[in-house]
Amino acid sequence: MSQIENNEVLQCIHDRRSVRRFQKKPVSAEQLTCLIQAAQAAPSAMNEQPWYFVAIQKRELIEQLGQLLADSGEDPYYGASLLIVGFGRREAHSPITDVTLAMANMMLAAQSLGLGTCWIDYSRHVFNHPQFAGLQRSLGVPEGYFCVGSLIVGVPDEQPQAHTVQHQIVSVVG
Numbered sequence: 001m002s003q004i005e006n007n008e009v010l011q012c013i014h015d016r017r018s019v020r021r022f023q024k025k026p027v028s029a030e031q032l033t034c035l036i037q038a039a040q041a042a043p044s045a046m047n048e049q050p051w052y053f054v055a056i057q058k059r060e061l062i063e064q065l066g067q068l069l070a071d072s073g074e075d076p077y078y079g080a081s082l083l084i085v086g087f088g089r090r091e092a093h094s095p096i097t098d099v100t101l102a103m104a105n106m107m108l109a110a111q112s113l114g115l116g117t118c119w120i121d122y123s124r125h126v127f128n129h130p131q132f133a134g135l136q137r138s139l140g141v142p143e144g145y146f147c148v149g150s151l152i153v154g155v156p157d158e159q160p161q162a163h164t165v166q167h168q169i170v171s172v173v174g
C-alpha cells in the first residue's frame, strides 16, 4: 500500500469514488477548463481525437434532460449543477473507447482538484433516442456525433466507501 501512499497519481486513482451528493458550491470556469484539457490529453486510435463535449451548467436544462426518459420520477443526475456529456464521431475508428478514455481522464482530473464525479449512462439513452434527435444539434454538437456517456461533477457532499475488488482478475504469464 505504501507505493500508493507515496504516489499522487496512484493515490488519486485509488481515492476516486462515484459521488452522487454535492455541495451547492459551483465548479469554477478554471476547473472546467482543467477537466476539458485532461480529456484532450487522452490517447485515441490513430490520434483522431474524435470527441466533443457539452458542459451544461444550467440547472433547469439538466432537470429537463433528467425528465425526458426517467420513468421512476427519480433524478438521474442527482441534483448536480454540472453535467458533461461526451460525444464520439461516428466514423472514427474507436469512438467509444476514445471518448471513454477521455472521460476517465476527466474523472481523475476532477478527483485531483477536489471535485467528485459519477458516470451517468442515462444521457446516452436520451441523446441517442430518435425522438430527441435535434437535441444535440441545439447544444452545438457537430453532425455525425453520437453520445457515449456523461459525467455529473461537483464539490462532494459525501465520502462513499470504496467498492470491494475481485482478486482473480489477472493471469500473469512469463
Ligand SMILES: Cc1cc2nc3c(=O)[nH]c(=O)nc-3n(C[C@H](O)[C@H](O)[C@H](O)COP(=O)(O)O)c2cc1C
Residues within 6 Å of the ligand: 016, 017, 018, 019, 020, 118, 119, 120, 121, 122, 160, 161, 162, 163
Ligand atoms: C459505464 C458506467 C455507467 C454508469 N452509470 C451509472 C448511472 O447511470 N448512475 C449511477 O448512479 N452510477 C453509474 N455508474 C457508476 C457505478 O455505479 C460505479 O462506478 C460503481 O458502483 C463503482 O463505484 P465507484 O465508482 O465509487 O468505484 C456508472 C459507471 C459506469 C462505468
